[in-house]
Amino acid sequence: MELIRITHENLEKEHICCAIANNKDCQVLSKKAWLEGRLDEGLVFLKGNVRGKCFIEYIPAECAWAPVAADGYMYIDCLWxxxxxxxxxxxxLLLDECIRDSKEKGKKGLVILSSRKKMGFLADYKFLNYKGFETADTASPYFELMYLPFDKDAEKPCFRSSVKDTIQQDMGSGFTLYYTSQCPFTAKYVPLLEDAAKRRNAPFQAVHITTREQAQNAPVPFTTFGLFYHDEFITHEIQSEKKFEKILTERGF
Incomplete structure (x- = not known):
């Protein structure tokens, strides 16, 4: 399979692999706008020359939209x-190319989010473990920060304090959703969740993380989507309207 790297020159015409074919779809427009702003920060979006989900996206950890302390590492946003x-x-194939590129750029290693239990939007723990990744840090309730050091003496990365101190933070009453435009699906589903909450008279606030600084100080490891009810973390998985309505019902709305 031929691998294609997204650049400013081909961003508009290339399919970005997340199951959305129409370039005018709000999800595609949102994702490509986010990508365009990251390319000059060292983000690499590498995809197979196919119209499907076969890609890896990674960025220097100092520029990652994630609350991790991993200076000198490369942070993998998504391997799908x-x-x-x-x-x-x-x-x-994709991971090997990321490793080759990261070593060439003098990085200490790779960092990625996972969980012991296989879950949507998080990298497969068994695959990473087989490839030599180890757990560097954990965060409640199930997040694992995994890393692949290129040098056995490389400093171990970790989650930032904003993640560890979540239980001490006041999320306010009702539902709070933290999200970014890193994943195209949030452009479609966040407004649907807002409408569903409004119909049920459920207090709901959506916090759109729009800067790297906000993301690096977020209270949840997976900044693409993090849903709370009061101070309780509910899920990192992007919810359909139907799934969210079930959550609303379970909490009395």
């Missing part, structure tokens, strides 16, 4: 191979 592309070694 699914559907007909699974089982052909493409995940290894």
């Amino acid at each position: 191979v699914s559907g007909q592309f699974k089982g052909h070694g493409y995940s290894t």
Whole structure:
């Protein structure tokens, strides 16, 4: 499989792999705008030459939209191979290219979010473990910060204090959703969740993280989507309207 790197020159025409074909879709427009702002910060979006989910996205950890302390590392936002592309070694192909590129750039290693239990939007723990990644730090309720050091003496990365101190933070009453435009799906689903909460008279505030500084001081490891009810963390998985309505019902709305 040929690998294509997204650049300012080909960003508009290339398919960005997240199951959305229409370049005029609000999700595609949102994601590409976010990508365009990150390319000059060292972000790499590398995809197979296919119209499907077969890509890796990574960025120097100092510029990552995540509350991690991992200076000198490369942070992997997303490694996604699914559907007909699974089982052909493409995940290894993409990861190997990330490793090669990161070593060439003098990085200490790679960092990525995972969980012991296989969950949507988080990297597969078993695959990473097989590839030599180790757990550097953990955060409630199930997040694991995994790393692959290129030098055995490299300093171990960790979550920032904003994640560890979540229980001491006042999220306010009702639902609070933290999200970024790193994933295209938030452009579609966040407004749907806001409307669903409004119909049920459920207090709901959506906090759109729009800067790297905000993301690096966020109270949840996965800044793409983090849903709380009062001070209780509910999920990092982007919710459909139907799934969110079930959550509303479970909490009496």
